[in-house]
Amino acid sequence: MLDIASLSQLLNQPQKIVITTHHKPDGDAMGSSLGLYNYLIQQGHHAKVITPTDYPEFLNWMPGNEEVIIYTENTELSAQLVADADLVFCLDFNTLTRINALGELVRSSTAIKVMIDHHLEPEDFDDYRHWDIKACATAQLVYTFIVNELQRPDLISADVATCLYTGIMTDSASFRLPNTTAAVHRITADLIDAGAVNWRIHELVYNSSSEMRLRFLGHCLRNKLEVLYEYNTAIITITRQELKEFEVITGDTEGIVNYALSIAGIRLAALMVERADRVKLSLRSKGEFPANEICKKYFNGGGHRNAAGGHSELTLEQVTQQFKQLLPEYKTLLIQ
Template sequence: MLTITTLKQILAEPKSIVITTHYKPDGDALGSSLAMLLWLKAHGHQARLIVPSDYPSFLAWMPHQEEAIIYTENKALADKLIAASDLIFCLDFNGLARTHDMQPILSTSQATKVMIDHHLDPEGFDQFRHWNPESAATAYLVYDFIVNLLDDRSSITPEIATCLYTGIMTDTGSFRFQSTTVEVHLAIADLISLGAKNAEIHERVYNSSSENRLKFLGFCLLNRLVVLHEYNTAYFAITKEDLTRFNIVTGDTEGLVNYALSISGIKLAALIIDRTYQIKLSLRSVGTFPANEICAKYFNGGGHRNAAGGHDDHPLERVVEKFKAVLPAYKEQLMDN
């Protein structure tokens, strides 16, 4: 592993750098990546951001997001940039498989890889790691990387502050999750002082739903919500026909699982979606219940204790039954008050 001293020396001279993140970037992934892009470009590096796929429309206002190269839409250019890069910043993911189609070229790249992330059990593809699984968000770690490791707070512009604020805000559920520590609030206050307009950011992220998305939400609450009181568990099972009916696009299912978790007494919530090519699962939990353990053991995934994801290749109905069949093994934990 490289030391921060060595990395500083590497970054002291202009380099060709690629920044990337996980498939279907969320607010933390895109916010972290854009902040890193802007910081690197300000320091004279030839930096480019490559995202593995599209991202939610409610993030399309973010500073310089139009510079992101979407891998699925421009593979040839992206591959050329990766092949020519001196460094690759890998943000908000701990395993190359999370980049989907980008995995092969990232795996074979000889560029120095810098990982900044807060997910459990890093794969080990990196040469420098700024990692803390207890951190509220990767955007917080990028803030810490710039301010503390690089001692360069003065380089945080209002645009960088906006990107970092967005990442932290979205990954902490607007600062309500347990991971929102005193240090996080202090960082957020600092980002506001550096130019992040907090009210405007909240408005753009949370008050930008399409009519289709709101109708889809109402449909799911009325027709797809199942509550298993005997396990303090609730879930949504969304068919591909549901997605087609409401013309669902990337980001429209964001936050849906939290409605199931918001029911009084519920300890575990799941969103199970038929994406045609695969069944995707998003699990949320409260307290000490290990949502990540269920995803890792049964659904080819993982994540944080209270927020995890996975996937399965079987039909939706079978995956739902599999999820329900897992619950008896956790009944004591789920029913523990």
């Protein structure tokens, strides 16, 4: 593994750098990626952010977004940039399968690979790793990487601060999760001092829904919510037809599972969405309940204890039934 002194020395000279993050990037994925991008370009590096897929429109306002390359829309340029890169920063994912076809390009690249992440059980593909499963967001780790590892707090510009604040805010569920420690609040205070306008960031992320998204949300809560009080569990299922009917775009389903979890007494919530080739699951839980264990054991996924995801190639009806049938196994944890 590369040590921080060697990495710092490399970064003292302009390098060709690719920054990438996971499939269907969320606020932390884009916030950490663009935060690092805005840091690197200050030092004269030739840096590019390449995402495996598109991402929600409510993240398009972040500084540097106009420079992002979406792999599925520009495969040849993406492949060339990865092949030519001196360094590849891999943010907010722990295995190359999380970046789809881009993963094999990164694996075969001769570039030095740097992982910055907070997920369990990282794959051993990296040359340098800044990793902590206790961190509330990868954006938090990008901050500590810049400030503590590289010793460059002076380069936390307003653009860097804005992006990193967005990542921390979104992945901590607006600072509500247990891993939002005093240290996290001190970091966000530093980011505000550096120029992140906290109230405006919240408005841009959370108060920019389209009319159709609100109608879709109302439909989900009124017609698709199923509460299993015997297991303190709530489920929302969404069909492909409903996605089409409500003109759902990338990002429109984000956060819906949290409404199910907000019901008093509910300890586990599941959102199941029927896509073209598979059913996607998002699980959220409270306390010590291991949502990530269910996703890893039954649904080809994983994640954090209280926020995890997975998928299945079964039908939506079959996945829903499978999920319900495994609840008795966890009943003791769910009703305690």
